[in-house]
Amino acid sequence: MNINLTLFAQMIAFAVFVGFCMKFVWPPIVKALAERKAKIAEGLAAAERGHQEKALGEQRALVLIKDAKAAAADIVAQAQKRATEIVEEAKADARSESGRVVAAAQAEIDRETNRAREELRERVAALAVAAAEKILRKEIDIKAHQGLVDSFAKQL
């Protein structure tokens, strides 16, 4: 309970402890705390950036999807148009082809008809000559009467 030398000894001890604390204890702890603070702030900022980038990416994706949908619709419409065109072309081709075939057939028929007619005409001419021979019972000079026979045959 007496004030004695202990007072000064305690003052020295106290000063030494404060000195030690100031030199070896306080700085590393405070430094680590400050570092952690910076680290956390950095992490939070990064998270915030990530959020923003995600939102931006989502927006971009939405735009891309919209564009892609529009393009797809476009392509489908074009394809449909093209399909109808092809069908129309095919129809036109078929029509012209059938016309050609019909025309060819008609020409063949015409040719055959003509040939038959020629044959018939010649047969009739021969028949007429034979008939005339029979009727006239005399020989007719075929050369002298060729014009007569031809005009007769043409009248058939």
Add this chain to the structure above:
Amino acid sequence: MAASETLTSQAYIQHHLTNLTLGVHPEHGFGFAHSSAEAAEMGFWAINVDTMFFSILLGYLFIWFFRRVAEQMTAGVPGGAQNFVEWIVDFVEENVRGSFTAKNPMVGPLALTIFAWVFLMNLMDLIPVDLLPYLFGQLMSVFGADPHHVFLRVVPTTDPNATFGMALVVFGLVLYYSFKMKGVGGFAAELTMQPFGKWGMPANLLLEGISLLSKPLSLALRLFGNMYAGEMIFILIALLYGGSMVLNVTGGLLQFVWAVFHILIITLQAFIFMVLTIVYLDMAHQEHH
């Protein structure tokens, strides 16, 4: 553990309030004091070995533990010990930031040392009052000493030497920074020119001088008084032991209740000492107040 039959209550209390004092006695020469009277007769050139031993041990414990944690400090995920240390340092730093407006790298470590050291010294109060003195007495009796004349006070903060020692260091810092920040003239002006202006100079000096001197005095006496009273109550409760069963049970209950309450006091006193130190130093750093 209670007052043994050969000791009266008064002697028991006296025994607990006497430091283990080493010094030169005018009659018995150099050695430990065998009574509080002898300790007083040794005068100034004596040292309280128990106060020194426990305070330095606890201060060393604090520095050792914090230093060990500080060496393995990481800014990443902290471990258990680091968490604990960070919690305390954060708490102290927050108080410094809240009360101390100037810039001084010494205030933080100073506040931390005060808080941790005073807390640890106060904490010794929770060790049962008779335990360490009894063991020490038995130990000394092995060397031929009479255990009734071997003293040991385990709570350094119940020794005014310890509290005044710290308070005087703080006071020295207050004076140093007052002179450094305000200059001799500025500090003198602060002491003499207010609150009544230059015509009230003597009254100013009286008021400001008292307020200045009351700083270390209140710091030291507040801590000493609280811890001394707390210890005294533990001693008084300990006096109940050794009587009837009812007294023993009552004593045990009282000691438990007081110990729980005391946890608050020891923490609070450490905190108050720290905060007042910060505030006093802040005032010393300010140009005007």
